[in-house]
Amino acid sequence: MFSQSKAFSSFSVDDIQKAKNFYEEVLGLKTETPMDMLSIKTDGNNDIFIYAKPNHEPATFTVLNFPVDDINKAVDELAAKGVKFEQYHNEYMSTDERGIAHGEPTIAWFKDPAGNILSVIQES
DSSP, X not given: OOTTOXXXXXXXXXXXXXXXXXXXXXXXXXXXXXXXXXEEEOSSSSOEEEEEOTTOOOOSSEEEEXXXXXXXXXXHHHHHTTOOBOOOBSSSXXXXXXXXXXXXXXXXXXXXXXXXXXXXXXXX
16 A cells, blocks of 8 residues: 555654754754754655654654664764763663664664654664
């Protein structure tokens, strides 16, 4: 039924302007602002839509993954821009001092200004 559909993802934030600044200035993404929303342009087939929600609550799961060729380089570049990486130490995974969980895939999580969880991910 939906195999030919151009599905897209969306999630909420508490402040569109803060999100716009973060996604453009820190992550280096192109954006547009249709209908008071934020549309993130990627090399993928579809845009990602971010909308303001007055009673926004951050997602407790990863809402957006950015595949990278070199996770160490990506983490270094984002950290230099002030991004703080999450630390996880539990029975399922453990991150190193930089916030990288080594394995298949190798992944590092961080949050946008609204507290939504994003990641950089490198598959071997």
